[in-house]
Amino acid sequence: IFILFMLPALAYGLGSIPWGLIVARRLASVDIRKTGSGNIGATNVRRAGGNIPGVLTLAGDMLKGMLPVCLAIRLSGGGNGWGDLYISAIILAAFTGHLYPVYLKFRDGGKGVATAAGCFLAISPLAVLITLSGFILLVRGTRRVSVGSVGAAAILPFAVRAAGGSGTITACAALIGLGIVIRHRDNIRRLMAGTEPKI
Numbered sequence: 001i002f003i004l005f006m007l008p009a010l011a012y013g014l015g016s017i018p019w020g021l022i023v024a025r026r027l028a029s030v031d032i033r034k035t036g037s038g039n040i041g042a043t044n045v046r047r048a049g050g051n052i053p054g055v056l057t058l059a060g061d062m063l064k065g066m067l068p069v070c071l072a073i074r075l076s077g078g079g080n081g082w083g084d085l086y087i088s089a090i091i092l093a094a095f096t097g098h099l100y101p102v103y104l105k106f107r108d109g110g111k112g113v114a115t116a117a118g119c120f121l122a123i124s125p126l127a128v129l130i131t132l133s134g135f136i137l138l139v140r141g142t143r144r145v146s147v148g149s150v151g152a153a154a155i156l157p158f159a160v161r162a163a164g165g166s167g168t169i170t171a172c173a174a175l176i177g178l179g180i181v182i183r184h185r186d187n188i189r190r191l192m193a194g195t196e197p198k199i
């Protein structure tokens, strides 16, 4: 019962851990917020420090979403109505932590792609697999990670539904997708201006 009430705060706290900032500082000796796009995500860390720091950031940001959602699934017993509402709240808490990290005074948060992928991997690996396929096709086709991310955000709720997700989890996926798209507004502006960097 105690952990049931503490998990939202724990998920927010975990989500707040800025892996990209930590990895880039340790392994590439740069302040990732002042390099490239200025984003703390895996894409920008790879841009600044190469593949290994990029993959470590991706793994860290995915795990901090996956861990609290796995706990939420266990605590709520999965599939029932209240359980899905609880799981959705935990997803939103982890995602909000990543976007507005308490340790960075709620500024300089990420765009939520890797953290969302981790959260939904815990609930529906199939939905993430479907979304990942779209992501890969879009990145290959355009050479821009941001296009893959925005596309994946749009696909996610449909993939969750198609994979058998409940209405509650689907609505949560739509909200997360909307958050990701909004966070990419600078990228979208650059894409329309033709100035978004290729990978």
Ligand code: NKO
Pocket (backbone or CB within 6 Å): 036, 037, 038, 039, 041, 042, 043, 044, 058, 111, 112, 113, 114, 116, 117, 128, 131, 132, 135, 145, 146, 147, 149, 150, 152, 153, 156, 180, 187
């Ligand atoms: O620096 O503004 P930038 O060019 O870095 O970065 C734009 C980028 C920001 O996002 C990231 C996160 C890294 C994403 C790596 C892809 C990992 C695999 C994604 C699977 C997608 C399926 C999950 C659905 C979640 C929406 O966009």
